[in-house]
Amino acid sequence: MASTPNQPAGENRVRIVVATSVMLTFISFWRAAAIVLNDLGSSAFYAGGIAEQAIGKTAPWFIIAVMLFSFCVRAVYVESCSMFVRGGVYRVVKEALGGGLAKLSVSALMFDYILTGPISGVSAGQYIAGLIRELIAAGVTHHILSPSMLHLVANPTTFDNHLAVLFALSVTIFYWRENIKGIEESSDKALRVMQITTVMVVLLIGWSCFTLVYNASHGNPPHLPPLPTSENLRFDSAALGFLKGSPHVQAAAAPDAAATHETRFNFIGFFAMFGILAAFGHSVLAMSGEETLAQVNREIAHPKLKNLKRAALIIAIYSFVFTGGATLLAVMIIPDAVRVPVFKDNLIAGLAMYQAGPLLLKLLFRIFVVVVGFLILSGAVNTAIIGSNGVLNRISEDGVLTDWFRRPHRKYGTSFRIINMVVALQVVTIVLSGGDVYVLGEAYAFGVIWSFTFNSLAMLVLRFKYHGERGWKVPPNIRIGDREIPIGLASVFLVLFSTAIVNLMTKSVATISGLIFSAVFFAIFTISEKVNMRKFRHAEQQMKDQFQLLQSDTVDRAQVGIRAGSVLVPIRDYNALHHLRWVLEHTNTDEVDVVAMAARLTGAGAGEYDLSMEQIFSDYEQTLFTRAVSVAEGYGKRISLLVVPARDVWAAIVLTANQLESAAVVAGLSSKMTGPEQAFYLGRAWESMSGPKRQFVFQVVSPDRQIQTFRIGPHTPTMKSEDVHLVHRIWLDLTRLRGLDKLHHSDIVTLALTRFALEYTGRDRDEIIRALRKIEARSNAEKSGRELPPGESQPEHREPPPPPVTGP
């Protein structure tokens, strides 16, 4: 019977240690801020245009107000993250208000995530289409292109919308494929995108300020937008929602009515003040993306709370300057006649074209804006897929979605059914929108405002329900007797709740589509949960019969019940356990323990909650371990079983190997990468791990039993026989000299290395690098056509291999 060495007598069940702490590496607050800004910053490209279409020229003031208010929403998220490491909506609402409302809030969040992809893709498409039209026009004007080209763009709206749909579909399908394969999303990429975006923002604001001064000096002084009073609001008929045709609304002349040729409306009489709320509600999508803060919190390095607050401040200031600043400058610089009619869907591109300066420079800047827009908005499409997948995975882990959704892809190990469902919904949304950013933006606001509202309500309830210590609280709080009144938190909730209610009335598209979507998702969650509960009772009984789950915060030898020097075998696919078989064939388990480890990958963008033991050890792990145990039983050997939650499988393997003091890690050959590539990623994770670190051997077993061996960590290099002979010849020669008869071989190597290090850090560095490159090229040429033999070392750090990975 396969079991651990310390299995209690008479106990027939297999003991499995289930670690509940996720194996993580950590990121700085700058990287955390960059990840969030990739989502939050993307709304700057469309929020201003949508708001101005909805409420008229006062829009920048409302966008600025929303961006200032986002500082307060961020404070609520900081408090929730200080209570729960994963302080996302689902976790917080479930804790405070129960499972029903948690499912409802997550349905709204899903609506938000599902729409993030289409709105970002379509918006990027609009920027590209606008640029193509501009380039065609410039080409025809300068006789570079034939005038017949103008026919292509004879109807700008149709051209832009069709191209936007095409582009959004292409990007979504591209990222669908990448996500199915298991895309790698690194904070490095996010940081780089934000660096490029920052260059654009600085140029945009600097050049805009120059333009304002230039225009003023040429008799065109800048005018601020009309103040945000109820009289100055000019609503589009679509922005009145269910109040269209109401006696409280009347037609009003807009300052730019001549340009738009549209009738605008205003709230009057008793409803005059209501217009301010409606205008605020039409601008809330500018702060979409705050939820991502809760998702990255878990990965933020120590001191966590302090760094979280730093990241949150950077995010708030950056998005305020970018989104608020760009919208304000657009209204001040782009003439009324073209701002909404021509640039409503690509406002920042319009801003680039109306700067003071030569046309060529402006066109070049517009190209830069489109490139940055493409990067950040395409990234948001990917974030939307990853986020939705992450949230649904979490829900699935909580038993709210059946395991059918979470079953891994046969080849890539990703939750392909969830990804397929999310992308299918996004594709349908893109096609239905017809490339209209405004319609998408209106609907998008539903998910944004309701997920924030649920989160703040839950946090408010928790103030009364949970009296334990918190890392931080939203100020101010007033104490009356024993009771603490959360004035700040209540204020934020009131603004969010009232805005959400107003949006229900003024955003008919959002209300209808949001309610239908949320109701459908809520029904799916509720039915799935019921099905799961029945199934769980059966599975629980089976599990009780076969496995004994031992929960442990950390992984150590005592918990797993093994000796030092064990062999760690990561397993994932129950149809591919050839490497476990190989290990069992070659290991005497009386002397060396074998640990089969399943890394339970927790999804990116899933910032919801810690996993409970039953969630980590799901149906899939049960099947996986049943197969592993049966393989061990086949060999009459015993293995120990371990489940480790992880965000990065490589980090999980090296951390576990280190904590278990394993001498070897044996993995199966990945379907996506070569053995050296697997070793490269494992070596990189080893380097990222904090000390004390132990070296180990990494072996990759292919299905045809070819073995590749690598050493992870600093180790004695495998020396060629000619090098050993060279050292020996030098030693023979030197020991003949007087006073050197006690010399060792190692003394010669030490001196050679010391001199090498001196030359490498001195003038001869370039020459050494050239010489090493020659050796490397020769070695590669020799190795081409043959695999590395077992036992041969591989350097840990080679040039990064191209494909990303999800697991060995």
Added chain:
Amino acid sequence: MRRMDVLIAVLVRIVEIMFFVGLAGSAVVWLLTTVEDVENMFSGEEPAGGGAETEVHQP
């Protein structure tokens, strides 16, 4: 019908009051948190910058 109008009017006023009272409170939240965050940003303790990069993998 008249009763319905009154009801809507009352509801609208309640929503407006909630919004503006909340907005006033939020202004205080904004002020207090921003001051605290700016102090925190420039406080003596070394931030954990340049840490190891996390590779985010999907399940």
